[in-house]
Amino acid sequence: MLHIENLRAEVDGKEILKGLSLDVPAGEVHAIMGPNGAGKSTLSYVLTGRSGYDVTGGTATLDGEDLLALDPSERAAKGVFLSFQYPLEIPGVPALTFIRTSMNAQRKARGEAEITAPAFLKLAREHAAALKIDFEMLKRALNVGFSGGEKKRMEIFQMAMLAPRFLILDETDSGLDIDALKIVSEGVNAMRSPDRGMLVITHYQRLLDYIKPDKVHVLAGGRIAATGGPDLALELEREGYDKYARAA
Amino acid sequence: MSLSAALKSGDVTLLPGKRDEDWKWTDLRGLLRVLPATAPALDLAGLAEGPFDALADQRHVVAGGHENVAIDVPAGSERAVALRVLSRDGGALAGKVTINVGPGAKLRLLESYEGDASAYVTDTAIIFVLEAGAAVERVVLAADGAEGVNVSQAQVTLSPGSEYSQTVITNGARRQRIETQVTHPGAEAKLRLDGLYLLEDKRHADLTTVVLHQGVDGATDQFTRGVVRDQARGIFQGRIVVEEGADRTEARMRHNALILSDKAEIDAKPELLIFADDVQCAHGNTIGALDEEALFYMRQRGLPEAEARALLIEAFVGAVADRIGFEPVRDIARAWAADRLRA
Helix, strand or coil: EEEEEEEEEEEEECCEEEEEEEEEECCCCCEECCCCCCCHHHHHHHCCCCCCCCEEEEEEEEEECCCCCCCCCHHHHEEEEEEECCCCCCCCCCCCHHHHHHHHHHHHHHHCCCCCHHHHHHHHHHHHEEEEEEEEHHHCCCCCCCCCCHHHHCCCCCCCCHCCCCEEEECCCCCCCCCHHHHHHHHCCCCCCCEEEEEECCCCCCHHHCCCCEEEEEEEEEEEEEEEEEEHHHHHHHHCCCCHHHHH | CCCHHHHCCCCCCHEEEEECHHHHHCCCCCCCCCCCEEEECCCCCCCCCCCCCCHHEEEEEECCCCCCCEEEECCCCCEEEEEEEEECCCCCEEEEEEEEECCEEEEEEEEEECCCCCCCCEEEEEEECCCCCCEEEEEEEEECCCCCCEEEEEEECCCCEEEEEEEECCCCCCCCEEEEEECCCCCCEEEEEEEEEEEECEEEEEEEEEEEEEECEEEEEEEEEEEEECCEEEEEEEEEEEECCCCCCCEEEEEEEECCCCCCCEEEEEEECCCCCCCEEEEEEECCCHHHHHHHHHHCCCCCCCHHHHHHHHHHHHHHCCCCCCCHHHHHHHHHHHHHHCC
């Protein structure tokens, strides 16, 4: 599924990713943990093609296809979805309109037919109910005036609607209380499937109590400094990132 | 100093220009070295339909040979009137429109400026008088030619309990100014002044408003948005004066503009001059580029860049069109704006 090899990237001329290699096979959930400034968010932006994040070396492929050569919207159409740490407000564009326009743009890029209005609304009602989102909220401008928790829930809603093949969750737990964390995690877990991969980026172990990873990687100094099972997350929670930060 | 005085006398030194504070950004004196000859009479038979004709029960035209129009709405009655100002063949046109709206009467005025590709000079003076409890909704669609010069000045006098709502939508001209001056008695009269300018190439649009609040309990709500690209220039001058004793005035003024190229320009002068003690007044003015972070977010969800930009701009512009009360007119305004944005 996702294959990253010796990836190097810089922001404003400063190298942040320094030869990062990582494999996430289909059907698996991998967690990326690491201290602040290690390059966790940079990795998510490089994979999704944000401008200002310049790749200087290495490769990133999804099922053998070069992601780095594609425009952000083309990567989305290939099935890459990023749940933002700080979701943006889109003034004047109702959430449902935005999601339907995005969905149809992706379908068009893949040569598929547009979704019909009734089919779209049925899907939206189902996913909104599962995530305990008031349907009226979906008629409001996306994220405008929403609380931090509502914005995160809206990210998961969009993810459920767009049904991407590869999910990147960037600090999805930040700003969530326990109840919201449970709902969001259930939403994410419902998307686990044998043909879907996930990268869960988090600073704290807490989220991993709810979304159980198959593997945990420590990102420090722009590289994967250690890889282990779920136990590694618990160890990091106990002992901190010091030893990896120093080694880097 | 005014365009109408210059047109009447043929004396270009009477044109307003840089030295007049209120005209410093729309300099006609520096632009026009000679004034064109008066526009010849236009044959109204066989004239193609205007943008609002189908929605009106009365139609009026201001054009060469048809300079004066009077619209009278008797007490308690309702009218939907289409008013077209037609600028043609490089001529000079000085139009005058007087509008009286009787007590409790309602007028929906659907006004269009339609210019051809020639270097015409048009000046239109419109006098509105609203009697007690009268209501006017005025929608102006200004579709001038790229070489035209067009000035439209409206003077509005409100009465107690009357209501005046206005939306001006324009894509500018070589030089264009659409000005509205309102005398507001307070006394539960309500005023809404909205504007939208969508400018490209070297087009210029100047939306100027002056509101004088002269009595207690008046309300004014003003909302203008603009989008400029290429080397276009947009101007917003909004002045609200709350005179001494005009207490409990509520006045709100907002102007937001998007600049989509380095060579485009916006000049904005929002002014609140308050001489009363007990008022609620606010103004907000923002000028900026499209939010790049929002664009990346939209592209990440699968929208190609051009589509993401168009969606953001249409939403930005739609907020003004949404305030038009009558839905068929709102649809025409939205469609016209969308056409200009996609051009």
